[in-house]
Amino acid sequence: MKAKLNLFLSDFLDYIRFLVPFKTALFKIRTVSSIAELSKFIQQQSAFISQATLFGYLKTRIGSRYVSHFNDQQFLTSVNIAKVEIYLASLEDFALYVTSFMSVEKSIYIKGQMERLFQDILNDLDLKLDEGKKRKALDHFIERLNSIDINSYYLHEPFKTSSETLYRFAPIADELKVQDRDIIINSMILKWKNTTDDFKRNSKKFSI
Numbered sequence: 270m271k272a273k274l275n276l277f278l279s280d281f282l283d284y285i286r287f288l289v290p291f292k293t294a295l296f297k298i299r300t301v302s303s304i305a306e307l308s309k310f311i312q313q314q315s316a317f318i319s320q321a322t323l324f325g326y327l328k329t330r331i332g333s334r335y336v337s338h339f340n341d342q343q344f345l346t347s348v349n350i351a352k353v354e355i356y357l358a359s360l361e362d363f364a365l366y367v368t369s370f371m372s373v374e375k376s377i378y379i380k381g382q383m384e385r386l387f388q389d390i391l392n393d394l395d396l397k398l399d400e401g402k403k404r405k406a407l408d409h410f411i412e413r414l415n416s417i418d419i420n421s422y423y424l425h426e427p428f429k430t431s432s433e434t435l436y437r438f439a440p441i442a443d444e445l446k447v448q449d450r451d452i453i454i455n456s457m458i459l460k461w462k463n464t465t466d467d468f469k470r471n472s473k474k475f476s477i
Contacts, residue, residue, distance in 0.1 A: 347440035
């Protein structure tokens with residue numbers, strides 16, 4: 270029994286050690302009624318989804334050898350790269366979804382505030398991104414924000430980028446990932462569906 274408990278604790282600690290970032294998933298925002306709460310909700314949900322999909326996929330694919338792989342420095346480096354890229358893509362997708370949804374469904378126009386909101390989230394990350402990486406992430410978001418059709422974005426594959434980023438960066442052999450492509454992408458899209466449903470329920474009193 271003690272050996273099983275130690276194995277469980279080891280597994281759990283290895284799991285949370287690499288979350289993106291872990292603290293954002295601990296205190297879930299229940300009401301989204303202001304820009305400040307919206308910022309926290311986007312950050313928390315993007316962190317949760319990127320965590321759940323990446324580490325869930327790794328554990329499913331690797332199986333009983335999951336924990337031991339975190340002692341492999343090359344694998345660990347790949348995980349660290351993946352978690353950052355997937356999280357940033359998730360932040361982008363969700364921020365754009367929210368901007369589009371609020372504009373069309375609620376006639377609340379927040380596009381002008383999204384650059385600052387996204388920048389504040391980047392500055393609050395636990396990932397210790399260097400300034401060059403932050404600037405590149407912000408520039409990419411601004412480019413997408415200014416190029417999408419705000420009136421339709423939320424209706425047409427709004428989470429395609431984050432789903433494909435998960436598929437691209439997950440540190441699993443390419444020949445195995447090819448077999449899993451639809452499963453990987455659909456699992457993330459399903460999680461986003463749950464998150465957007467939460468957002469719709471929780472943002473009924475939103476105002477700026």
